[in-house]
Amino acid sequence: MTTTTAAGTLTLGDKTFNRLGYGTMQLPGSGVWGPSADPENARRVLAKAVDLGINFFDTADAYGPFTSNLLMRDTFAPYQGNYKNIFISTKVGQTRQGPNLWTPDGRPDYLRQQVELNLRTLGVDSIDLLFLHRIDPKIPLEDQLGELKKMQDEGKIKHLGLSQVKIPELQAAEKIAHTDAVQNLYNVTDRSDEDVLDYAEQHKIVFVPWFPLATGKLANEGSVLKKIADKYQASPAQIALAWLLKRSPMMLPIPGTANLDHLAQNVAATAIKLSDNDFQAIANLK
Ligand SMILES: NC(=O)c1ccc[n+]([C@@H]2O[C@H](COP(=O)([O-])OP(=O)(O)OC[C@H]3O[C@@H](n4cnc5c(N)ncnc54)[C@H](OP(=O)(O)O)[C@@H]3O)[C@@H](O)[C@H]2O)c1
Incomplete structure (x- = not known):
């Protein structure tokens, strides 16, 4: 059975996690709204992920809200x-008005309320990694991050991250609180944040690319x-993930799936070693 260990690890604080x-x-439910269509399957997928070596789970209060x-x-x-060494990243800072x-x-x-509700709904005393889901343009950054820094000092958050940010925002944030991780849209066909990835790599910031499979478009x-993919006797989804893993040692893809076979397939992608030529050929597809 292939497990995530083939991709190597990253460490934040006292926890080390596999790089997928x-x-x-x-x-x-549909539109990331409401209960799961099949809660039993959802719980099976989560448990199976751990069996396959996944120990980094990304969630958000807004998924459901609270369903995930x-x-x-x-x-x-x-x-x-x-389940002792699971590392959880969650997010606050978005409200929901309906599907999508x-x-x-x-x-x-x-x-502050949402950090407290994340603690309660996840059943943890402290959040391993808390992302500000979006910087709210209506509120000064120092007020938003400042409050989260206070909660970090109170021991409720171990590490802070930012989602969908540019380099100047990362630099401004650093004056308020240290950023350990960035979560931005990034995949083979959407690399508009290449500079943010390079900055993250330089500063040893974990880079979590969201939509790693372009919501499935790269996988079909x-x-x-x-x-x-045919050349490697692999699926397109696996090649999309193998490419991300080779792109940077700070890269931590978090593909989403509710399908047990897809989950196993995504994990097996960590064992695929793309040649430098194929890596470049894929980069040129953009
Ligand atoms: N920070 C942010 O603002 C933000 C925004 C969006 C997402 N995220 C995070 O990023 C994660 C990943 O994004 P995502 O799940 O929306 O998109 P994704 O990982 O790019 O793609 C998920 C889609 O691909 C399909 N899929 C997964 N593995 C597959 C495989 N091996 N073969 C064929 N199809 C496959 C899934 O369908 P099946 O269920 O059928 O497998 C699903 O439709 C999210 O779960 C979330 O944690 C963060």
Whole structure:
């Protein structure tokens, strides 16, 4: 059985995690809204991910809201045995108005409430990594990050991260609190944040690319990666992930799936070693 260990590891604080994680956004109902269509399957997928060596899980209060967190708590709490060393990243700073609707809200009181609700719904005493889901343009950054820094000092958050940010925002943030991870849209066919990735690599910031499979477009049979995938007797999804893993040692893809076979396939991608030529050929597809 192939496990994630082939991709190597990254470390934050006292926890080390394999360099392929799992994103929980496919688990709530359609439009990332409401309960899972099949909660039993969702819990099976989470448990299977751990069996396959995944120990980094990305979630957010806004997924459902709270559907993904509660599924994680149901599956993993009290975080003993196999589940003892799970590393959880979650996010605050977005409100939900319905399926596929998201609105940033960075009021400090709201952020504090959401950190507390993340702790409660995940069933943990402290959050390993807390992302500000979006910087709210209506609120000064020092108020948003300042509140999260206070909660870090209170021991409720271990590490802080920012999502969908540019380099000047990272530089401004560093004056308020240290950023340990960035989570930005990045995949083979959307590399508009190449400079942010390079900056993250230079500063040893973990880079978590969201939509690593371009929401499935890179994974299907019509994928631009199909030809190279055939050469490696792999699936296009696996090549998309293998390319990300080779692109940077700070890269931590978190493909999302509610399908057990896809999960196993994504994990097996960590064992694929692309040649330098194929890596470049894929880079040129952009
Ligand atoms: N920070 C942010 O603002 C932000 C925004 C979006 C997402 N995220 C995070 O990023 C994670 C990943 O994003 P995502 O799940 O939306 O998109 P994704 O990983 O790019 O793609 C997920 C889609 O690909 C399909 N898929 C997965 N593995 C496959 C495989 N091996 N073969 C064929 N199809 C496959 C899934 O369907 P099946 O269920 O059928 O496998 C699903 O439709 C999320 O779970 C979330 O944690 C963060």
